[in-house]
Amino acid sequence: MSLDRRRFLQSGTAAVVSLLAQRHADAADPAPSEPGRSLGFTGVPASLRDAVVVPPEYEWQLLYPWGTPTGVPRQPMPAFAPDGSNSAADQALQAGMHHDGMHFFPLATPDRALLVMNHEYTDEQLLHADGVKEWNAEKVRKSLHAMGVSVIEIQRTARGGWRQVSPSPYARRVHGRTPMRIAGPAAGSPLMRTAANPAGDEVFGTFANCAMGVTPWGTYLTCEENFHGYFGGPKDAAKTATPAQRRYGTVPGSQWVEYWRFDERFDLTRHPHEPHRFGWVVEIDPFDPEARPIKRTALGRKRQESATCTVARDGRLAVYMGDDARFEYVYKYISKDRIAVTSDGPQARANSRLLDEGTLYVARFDADGRGRWIELTHGRHGLDAASGFADQAEVLIHARLAADVVGGTKMDRPEWIAVSPDGEVYVTLTNNTQRGDFGKPGPDAxxxxxxxxxxxxxxxxxxxxxxxxxxxxxxxxxxxxxxDQPASGARYPSPDVDLFGSPDGLHFDRGGLLWIQTDMSGQLIGKPPYTALGNNQMLCADPATGRTKRFLTGPNGCEITGCVVTPDRRTLFVNIQHPGESRDDGEAKHNSAWPDGDAPGSARPRSATLAIRRRDGGIVGT
Incomplete structure (x- = not known):
């Protein structure tokens, strides 16, 4: 094990020691004392200001906006072009668009760390100098380079802030054209084979990267969510779409962007198996820039949201996942074998098979407050050839259809999942305005x-x-x-709660505080029924009491997402995604120029990572 990975494991960020000891507290943790749980900061009001607002006793720092050079060694460091004229080659070496899930990995050198984050999707109007007036192959390449994952090195400054270390031997971009392996039961399946990869075990790229997870052995799990919107074809070919294609949204003519016209692998009529190679959890080793990312098919294919890891009592790995779409499911994966631990802790190589060999389950939530995990294994619970599944590979490739067969509970957009220090599991259900519509499932418990x-x-x-x-x-x-709107049916666990809607991101810090982030649609912010809620926000909750206080509000149109607190609880990293995003009569508009401009239209809005700290250097959340 490298010293850097050892530092990560020993830091407590991975909570390896406590997890493997049935969650006994790590002696290095800051104690979950009353000051750490008091939510003593000054709550901020709901706001429609085009700005980042934090409590007056806190300050925020702009760390890594879209277009910042990643700092890859022995490569150019192209500066961000405010007019959108950066090339596809430039974008492959810069921060991607629409920052999302994120994690902090301490290094062996004191006050240095790796910050790893997802880039979820692209705003083509902002990405290119001439917007979307004309598509070409260069635009497709640039767009694919603007998604994926960034690995950057950061260093704490003398006054407690952070700066990017550039160049760094760890720095890299993983994007939509990066070579990677396919592993697990679906690797090599006929449904994974393409003309470019007849073996069905390799693929170019990861994109639509939303939430994430971290393994006990120090690797990063990025989740491929809305991959379907990038595959397309002639609209008249939609009539031949299969039920599985319709369920996953990979239907010709329904694409968001015109990749298929200039990169044939995105043409559903020519390469119908290519979408099967997306929608997975992808494992990335942040400490080894030469290691190829691996798509772990045993965890099932879906619009993957979250891959939250914890450890079972007997030492096996459990991974919780959501599928972010209306009427989709919550899943859990349990490894076949236990985590291998040496004197240095769990090692990546020794545990590489844990994400390939195990069992996938879907959740059923019953009306009596009890629930059950139902196994998704070929030959059990009706998952056989008669129901359309030839083998386990097909169960995993079409996990949504398998969950239908066994009777999982259809949820209201299950997104991020977080496990508290005492083992309780929390999931955000963002919304579902179609529940109870004609022909759609009605309310349930x-x-x-x-x-x-x-x-x-x-x-x-x-x-x-x-x-x-x-x-x-x-x-x-x-x-x-x-x-104040009785029809909303809002119910909070405590009267001492600041209002919010459409929860999305979740993160437990080591003191047991729950950080909650929201994602109301940019075209609905400030309008009924969301008027009183203001722009998207981040709140902090004490689960023991239900007390919840608003900590941050964001610029116009943005989503607040990607949250991680450092092991010493002195810094909170947060992502501001798609500031200015709005729509008018179906046309994309931008009502913000954050962080570079003073008014809409004065600069291209840029997603960015913030580092937030107390001005006195104290524990965040207090």
């Missing part, structure tokens, strides 16, 4: 509101506190919304 505009957070505790259990008890932590 876990999703109790028709036309659910505001979403909520649900939590459960596995039986015996063991992540390998197949039964659990669940409850609603919050049904979000505006309590």
């Amino acid at each position: 876990a999703n109790p509101r028709a036309n659910n505009f505001f979403g909520g957070i649900l939590r459960w505790r596995e039986d015996d506190g063991d992540a390998a259990s197949l039964g659990f008890a669940w409850e609603h932590f919050v049904l979000a919304g505006d309590t």
Whole structure:
């Protein structure tokens, strides 16, 4: 094991020691004392200001906006071109667009770390100098380079802030054209084979990267979410789309961008298996720039949201995942074998098979507050050739259809999942305005509101506190919304709660505080029924009391996402995604120039990473 990975494991960020000891507290953790749980910061009001607003006793620092050179060694460092004229080659060496999930990996050198983050999707109007007036192959390449993952090195400054280290031997971009392996039960399946890769075990790229996870052995798991929008074809070919293609949204004519015209692998009529190679959890080793990323097919294919790792009582790995679409499911994967631990802790190579050999489950939430994990294994629960599954590979490639067969509970857009220090599991259910519509599933116990505009957070505790259990008890932590609107059905766990809607990102810090981030649609912010909620925001909650306080509000049109607190709890990293995003009559508009301009139109808005700290250097959240 490298010294750098050892530093990460020993830092407690991965919570390896405590997890493998049935979650006993790591002696190095800052104690979850009352000051750490008090939410003593000055809450900020809901706001429609085109600005980042934090409590007055805090300050924020702009760290890594779109277009910043990543600092790859022995490569050019192209500066961001404010007019959008950077080339595709430039973009492959710069911060991507639309920052999302993120994690902090301490290095062996004191006060240095790797910050790894996702870049979810592209705004083609901003990305190119002439917007979308004309598509060509260079634009396709640039767009693919603007998604994926950044690995950057950062260093703490003398006054407690952070700066990017550039160049860095660790720095790299993983993007939509990066070579990577396919592993697990679906690798080599006929449904994974293409003309370019007849073996079905290699693929170019990862994109649509939303939430994430971190393994106990120090690797990063990036999740491919809305991959479907990048595949297309002639609209008249839609009539031949299969039920599986329709369920996954890979239907000719429904594409968001015109990749298929200039990169044939995105043409569904020519390469119908290529979309099967996306929608996976991808493992990246941030400490080894030469290591190829690996798509882990045992975790199932879906619009992948979150890959939150924890450790079962017997030492096996458990991974919690959501599928971010209306009426989709919550999943859990349990490895076949235990995590291998040496005197240096878990090692990546020794545990590389844990994400390939195991069992995938889907959650059923029953009306009595109990739940059950139902196995998605070929030959069980009706998953056989008669129901359309020839083998386990097809069960995993079409995990959504398998979950339908076994009777999982259709949820209101399950997104980020976080596990508290005491083992409770929380999932955000962002919204579902179609629940109860004609022909659509109606309310149920876990999703109790028709036309659910505001979403909520649900939590459960596995039986015996063991992540390998197949039964659990669940409850609603919050049904979000505006309590002044009786029709919203909002219910909070405590009267001492600041209002919010459409929860998305979740993160537990080491003191047990829960950080909540929201993602209301940019075209609806400030309009009924969201008027009182202002711009998207981040809140901090004490799960023990339900007390929840607004900590940050963001610029116009943005989503607040990607959250991680350093092991010493002195810095909070947050991503501001797609500032200015709005729509008018279906046409993209931008109502912000954050962070570079003073007014809309004065600069291209740029997604960016912020480092937030208390001015006195104290613990964040207090």
